[in-house]
Amino acid sequence: MQTTPPSQNAKRSVLSVSDLNREVKHLLESSVPLLWISGEISNFSIPSSGHWYFSLKDARAQVRCAMFRGRNRSVAFRPQNGREVLIRARVSLYEGRGEFQLIVEHMEEAGFGALMRQLEQLKAKLNAEGLFDTSRKRSLPFLPTNIGIVTSPTGAAIRDMIHVLGRRHPSAQIEIWPVAVQGQGAAQQIAAAIEKAGRSGRHDLLIVGRGGGSLEDLWSFNEEVVARALAASPIPTISAVGHETDTTIADLAADLRAPTPSAAAEIASANAAEILQRLEHIQRRLHRAMDNHLKHSSQQVQLRRNRLRHPKEQLLNQAQRLDHLEMRLVAACQQQIQSRKSQLDSASRAFAHNLPTLRLDNSRKQLIQLKGNLERAIQLILQRGSDKLSHGAQLLQNISPLAVLQRGYAIVLDSENRAIRDSAELDTDQQVHIKLAKGNFTAKVKTIEN
Structure with missing residues (x-):
């Protein structure tokens, strides 16, 4: 084809x-x-x-x-x-x-990477606003008496916290604010519960948290609305989200981060547990002290029981003691009488040697002797003073300028009565005063010889 x-x-x-x-x-x-x-x-x-x-x-x-x-x-x-x-x-x-x-x-x-990127961006934003600054973190109360807990009422986290608080701080009142901790709208529920708990004025401390999970499960605690509610809370807050390795934005915004919910309960009850331990220690010491005291008292009672004697024996002992005291009293009285007699004899002999007439004669003799000594001392002092005065007058006479003048010398004075010792101090026709041993006169300088 x-x-x-x-x-x-x-x-x-x-x-x-x-x-x-x-x-x-x-x-x-x-x-x-x-x-x-x-x-x-x-x-x-x-x-x-x-x-x-x-x-x-x-x-x-x-x-x-x-x-x-x-x-x-x-x-x-x-x-x-x-x-x-x-x-x-x-x-x-x-x-x-x-x-x-x-x-x-x-x-x-997508997926985990997108969540992490979103998380980092929100962290940077809130950190720039100062929401995570340590300066705004508040100290926890020393011994909180009313503790609020924002968490799921059916999770394991709330059971763990109630168990720890009941064991370590049994006197504390616990109030649960039930919320959904994951899923649509959970973040808004958590934030609203934080705000209501703060406005209630009943709590000393607020714990916000949940048990562990994936990043998606914990995402409600990475929401901005929760972070701002924690930062605005009027009462101190503890964030306890997930396990120790999990860190959320709520942990950064709260006053304190606990690694787990159980750890948050331990932190909240730390002082109470310490006080309970101290009370237990004091109780043990008190029991030991009471036991020791009872043992000692029992020993003392036994010792006194052994020393307890029959009343007749005690009366005989007391009678013997009374006889002994009587003999001691008689001996003491005789000794006192003999001592007082000896003192009287000594006083009589001393009085005989210290008759007033004898003391008067002795005093008169001493007075005559002292008078003579005083007169001789006065004469000696006057003689020594006269000798010193004569000697001083002679020395004064020897060094007196007047004595020099007596030997024929004269003193030349200027118009201001100053002694002239050098002819260089004189001028021709200068008027000078001359002082002699007897009398004064005025002269005029005619010639000067050096």
């Missing part, structure tokens, strides 16, 4: 590769709306143009993506291979290679 080739004149609709790719691109972009797509980044690259090129993949497929510089500047993180992301993109075709691709307009971290 022979086939007939197509006619050379038949009209054909022929497209170039560029036209085809352009048409397909237009068809894709016009028929497929903006999509939200999640996946893992691979083959990430940044050429000098600043555009981002990468593949988005899951376990069974992948697709090429492009995010141009004008769009990627708004992304708050740097994409990396292996990171899960969520993108908003439109479907397109790269005409140059005829490759199907996504033009990305928005990108955010």
Whole structure:
């Protein structure tokens, strides 16, 4: 059988590769709306143009993506291979290679990464406002008598806290503010309970927390509304969220962070437990002291019982003691009489030797003798004074200027009665006064000889 080739004149609709790719691109972009797509980044690259090129993949497929510089500047993180992301993109075709691709307009971290990014951003914001400053942290009350607890009423955390507080601080009153601790609206319930507990004025201390869980489970305690409620609470707060390794924004905003709910109860009852321990220690010491005292008293009673004698024996002893005292009294009286008699004899002999007439004669003789001694001493003192006076007068006479004048000398004085000792002190025709042994006269200087 022979086939007939197509006619050379038949009209054909022929497209170039560029036209085809352009048409397909237009068809894709016009028929497929903006999509939200999640996946893992691979083959990430940044050429000098600043555009981002990468593949988005899951376990069974992948697709090429492009995010141009004008769009990627708004992304708050740097994409990396292996990171899960969520993108908003439109479907397109790269005409140059005829490759199907996504033009990305928005990108955010997906899953855990997105939550961590959101958490860090909120931390930075609240920290910049000073919400986490240690200066605004308040001290816990020494011995809280009324403790409020904001948590789930059915969780293990509340049972643990009640058990610890009951054991360590049994006198404290505990009031539970029941809330949902995870899920939609949980953060708003927690914040509202914190505000109501603060306004009630019943509590000395407020514990806010829950047991452990994943980041998503604990997310209610990373909400801004809870952090601000804790910061605004009028009473001191303890945050006890999750396990020791879990740290939430509520932990940073509260006055104190406890690693676990049980630890929060231990912190709240620390002083009470210490007081109970001290009371127990004092009680033990008191019991020991009472036991020792009773033993000692029992020994004393036994000792006195052994010393207890029959009354007749005691009367005989007392009678014997009375006889002994009587003999001692008689002997003492006789000794006193003999001593007083000896003293009287001595006084009589002394009186005989000290009659007033004898003492008067002796005193008169001593007075005459003392008078003579006094007169001789006065004469001696007067003679010595006269001798000293004569000697002094002679010395004074020897050094007196008047004695010099008696030997023919004279004293020359100027107009101010100052003695002239050097002829250089004189001037011609100067008037001077001359003092002699007898009398004075005035003279005028005619010539001066040096």
